Amino acid sequence: MAHLILKLEGVNKSFDGYKAITDLNFYLDEGELRVIIGPNGAGKSTMMDIITGRTRPDSGAVEFGRDIDLTRLNEYQINRLGIGRKFQTPSVYTEHTVFENLWLSLEGPRSVWSTLFSRLNSSQRDRIEEILKTVGLNGKSSWNAGALSHGQKQWLEIGMLLAQNPKVLLVDEPAAGMTDEETAKTGELLVSLAGRHSVVVIEHDMVFVRQIARKVTVLHQGHVLCEGTVDDVQNNERVIEVYLGRKKRGEHA
Numbered sequence: 001m002a003h004l005i006l007k008l009e010g011v012n013k014s015f016d017g018y019k020a021i022t023d024l025n026f027y028l029d030e031g032e033l034r035v036i037i038g039p040n041g042a043g044k045s046t047m048m049d050i051i052t053g054r055t056r057p058d059s060g061a062v063e064f065g066r067d068i069d070l071t072r073l074n075e076y077q078i079n080r081l082g083i084g085r086k087f088q089t090p091s092v093y094t095e096h097t098v099f100e101n102l103w104l105s106l107e108g109p110r111s112v113w114s115t116l117f118s119r120l121n122s123s124q125r126d127r128i129e130e131i132l133k134t135v136g137l138n139g140k141s142s143w144n145a146g147a148l149s150h151g152q153k154q155w156l157e158i159g160m161l162l163a164q165n166p167k168v169l170l171v172d173e174p175a176a177g178m179t180d181e182e183t184a185k186t187g188e189l190l191v192s193l194a195g196r197h198s199v200v201v202i203e204h205d206m207v208f209v210r211q212i213a214r215k216v217t218v219l220h221q222g223h224v225l226c227e228g229t230v231d232d233v234q235n236n237e238r239v240i241e242v243y244l245g246r247k248k249r250g251e252h253a
Contacts, residue, residue: 002029005198006051006168011060013046013222020046021057021222028168033194035201035213037233039243043222044202048170052085053078065167082167088176090153094146098137098156101145102128105163127163135159135189151182155189168198175208187211206234218243 006028013021021043028034036044049055050062053075062070070078093101106124120128132138135155140148145156154174161169171190175183183205190212193199203209209216209230216233218226220243226236233239 002031004028005030005032005065006200007061007063008047008050009061011047011050011057011062013050013055013057019222021050024060024219024223026217026224028198028200030167030198031195032215033191033199033201033212034215034217035203035209036217036219037203037206037209037243038219038225041221042219044219045172046222047219048085048172048200048202051078051170052083079164082165083170084161084164084166084168085170086154086157086161086172086174088173090150090157092145092148092153092156092160094144096145097141098132098143098145098148099128099141101156102131102159102163105160107163107165131159131162134162134192136185149182151178151186154178154182154186158189158193162193162197166197168200169193171199171201173202173204175203175205183208184211206230 004027006026008024008026011021011024012019024043024047026047036047038044046055050057051070053070053073056071064070064081064083068081073081093104096104103120103124106127129138132141135158137152137155137159140152145153148156158169158171174186174190178186187208190199190201201212213230216228216230217224218233218236218239225242226233226239
């Protein structure tokens with residue numbers, strides 16, 4: 001039986017009178033891969049900000065694992081608990097090699113200089129090699145990260161999150177700007193991580209969503225509009241009205 005790893009109940013958040021999140025309820029199981037979709041302004045980023053401690057809710061419960069209250073913790077403490085976030089634009093050390101980027105990201109406190117002038121032990125080296133293989137960059141470990149393609153930088157940043165041994169991965173629009181081949185490989189990577197990690201993906205590309213999604217949550221005006229399989233949400237009349245219908249008319253959502 002699956003256990004909840006993340007729970008948001010009755011969450012509300014306003015900015016200068018604008019309600020970004022309204023009575024939001026969201027539940028994520030251990031090892032689950034969940035995709036979140038919704039039009040711009042639906043509250044997706046604010047929801048991620050609340051989970052990671054960048055923003056505090058006005059009211060409601062945000063709990064991790066067995067009743068750990070995330071609203072009482074700061075970003076650093078939440079990250080140390082095992083919640084990692086990847087933003088849409090990749091953030092890597094472009095002047096360092098792929099291997100060094102992962103080395104710098106290994107679980108535990110370290111700085112650039114202390115890491116690069118220390119010695120790797122065998123377990124750390126094995127862990128880096130494992131991550132390189134997982135993200136498909138084992139043939140490019142000696143490359144400077146700045147020389148990687150956009151898609152490869154995205155994979156490297158996912159690898160940098162994995163180096164922290166997270167329990168939950170929050171990934172924002174990973175397919176944006178990728179080639180079709182890179183998009184397909186990214187989908188395979190995220191699917192492979194589910195089970196060992198709980199993964200939440202924000203995405204607009206419905207072809208990509210169909211590739212990876214088991215369960216989809218649709219947000220609208222800071223509230224869950226619908227949840228279910230890809231077919232469930234694509235055939236839901238309210239979802240078509242507020243989101244998918246606009247996409248079909250060519251609007252970016």
